[in-house]
Amino acid sequence: MAQPLDGRVAGAWKGGPSFALGNRLYRLAWAATWLLLARWTPPPLRAWRRLLLRLFGARVAPTANVYASARIWSPANLVIGDHAAIGPGANVYSMARITIGAHAIISQRAHLCAGTHDIEDPAFQLRARPIAIGARAWVAAEAFVGPGVTIGEGAVLGARGCAMRDLPPWTVHGGNPATHLRDRRIRFGAST
Template identity: 35%
Template sequence: MWLAVSRSVLFRWWMPNRVRITVLRAFGASIGAGALIRHDVTIHWPWKLEVGENSWIGERAWILNLERVTIGSNSCVSQDVLLCTGSHDRSSPTFEFDNGPIVIGDRVWVAARATVLRGVRIGDGATIAATTLVSQDVSPGDTVFPARPAMGAACG
C-alpha cells in the first residue's frame, strides 16, 4: 500500500507539505512540528523514519531506510542526498545483509548530493559538505569535506 501511495501522488510537486506529513504519520513515521519534506523525496519505509521539529528534507533525497533513520531537530538534508542503511557482507558466500541505522543529530546540515552509509552517527551541529561520502561517525560540530585525490594521482 505504501509504495502505491508514495509513488502515485504523495511526493508530487503540487501535493501540500501538510498532506505529505499527515500521510507519512499514518504510515508510522514520527515527524516533528514544522518539518518540511519537499516533493520528489523517496522514503523506503516510513515506519522506520523519525524527523525532528523544524527539519527539512530536500527534493530528490532518497532515504533507503531498511533500518531506522533518525534526523534531529533543526537539521537540513539537502537535495539529492542519499541516506542508505543497507549493505551486504562481501565475505559471505550468500551475500548476507549488513544493515545498520543512521542517526543525524540536531542542527546538522547534510549538503547536496552527499551520501551517508549504514551505521553512521552524525553529531549535533555537524556539517557534511556537498558530494561527501560519509562512512564513519562524525563528531559534534565537525565539518566533513569530500576526499581529495592524493598528490600526483593520475586522472582518468
C-alpha cells in the same frame, strides 16, 4: 566437498527474498501511496505529506518538511524532528531506523543508506544499521551517509561528501572519504 556451480558455499543461503511478504507488501503500498498522493504535490502541501508518512508509521514532527520528490524506503523506520527537512530528490534508504534531529537539513539528492551487504557472506546477505543525524546538522547536496553512521549535532557533511564513519559534533567534513576540514565557529542553539 565440491562447491556449487554458482559459487555459493554448501549450507549457505538457498535463495528467496530477503524480506518477508508482509514487509514487501507494506513497501509496495507505501510506494503506490506516495506516487499517487504525494509525489505530485506542490511545496505548500507539506502537512499532507507529513500525514501520509505518519499513516505508514513515521514519527514526524509537526514542523518538519519532506519534499514531494524525496524517496523514502520505509516510513516505519523514520524519525524526523522539529523544523528538519528532507530536500528534493533525497533518498532515505531506511532499512534500519534513520533519525533526523531538530533543525537538521538533508539537502537535494543526498543519500542516507541504512543498508548494505555482508561482503564476507557468499550470498552477500543484507545488513541494516541505523543512521542518526544530529540536531542542526547538514548533509549537503548529493552527499552519502553510510549504514551505522552518526552525524553529530551541528556537523556538516559537504556536497558530494561520503561519510562511512561518525562525524563529531560541530565539525565540517568533505570529500570521499569524508575528512575533517574545520570546526564550526558558531553553535546555533547548541545543547552543550
